[in-house]
Amino acid sequence: MxxxxxxxxxxxxxxxxxxxxxxxxxxxxxxxxxxxxxxxxxxxxxxxxxxxxxxxxxxxNKEIQPTLTQCIKKSVKYSPSDPKQLEMTNALIMFIAGDLLPLSIVESEEFKNLMEKADTKYQVPSRKHLSSKLLHEKSVEIKNNLVNTLKRAESVCFNH
Structure with missing residues (x-):
């Protein structure tokens, strides 16, 4: 009281x-x-x-004040531009695209739990953000890398 x-x-x-x-x-x-x-x-x-x-x-009825540890654990996440956040998001995109996994995997409680155990600071992107922005950006990046590689090649052979 x-x-x-x-x-x-x-x-x-x-x-x-x-x-x-x-x-x-x-x-x-x-x-x-x-x-x-x-x-x-x-x-x-x-x-x-x-x-x-x-x-x-x-x-x-009194509201209990959280401990310092609880406050820190809840609030400290990587910023969207943090190199570690970007690195893990890139790895997640390659994991999903490389194994042709459904985007809904990021909504799975088991997956969220796995990512929380792997790195408590990492913020898993939403399914919508993955489909509307991140996968498109990654596909453009891969396409540009492929085009640049082909431009530098003296000759290209396609086998059918």
């Missing part, structure tokens, strides 16, 4: 000055408890001892 939320259960005199102590009257039993806005432990203790059910109910 936070310091502000515990004071919701007490009436506070209108004439008190911020920082000073005051006697708050419990709205549930009428008991006067001394405290201040800065030091609310007396109010919390009263709620724990005299109105346990209300205290527990209010505590369960």
């Amino acid at each position: 936070s310091s502000k939320s515990v004071l919701e259960h007490f009436t506070v005199p209108d004439d008190f000055q911020n920082g000073n102590t005051f006697k708050g009257k419990c709205m549930h039993c009428g008991t006067l408890i001394s405290g201040s806005y800065k030091v609310t432990s007396n109010f919390v203790t009263h709620m724990k001892r005299k109105h346990r059910d209300l205290y527990i109910l209010h505590s369960e």
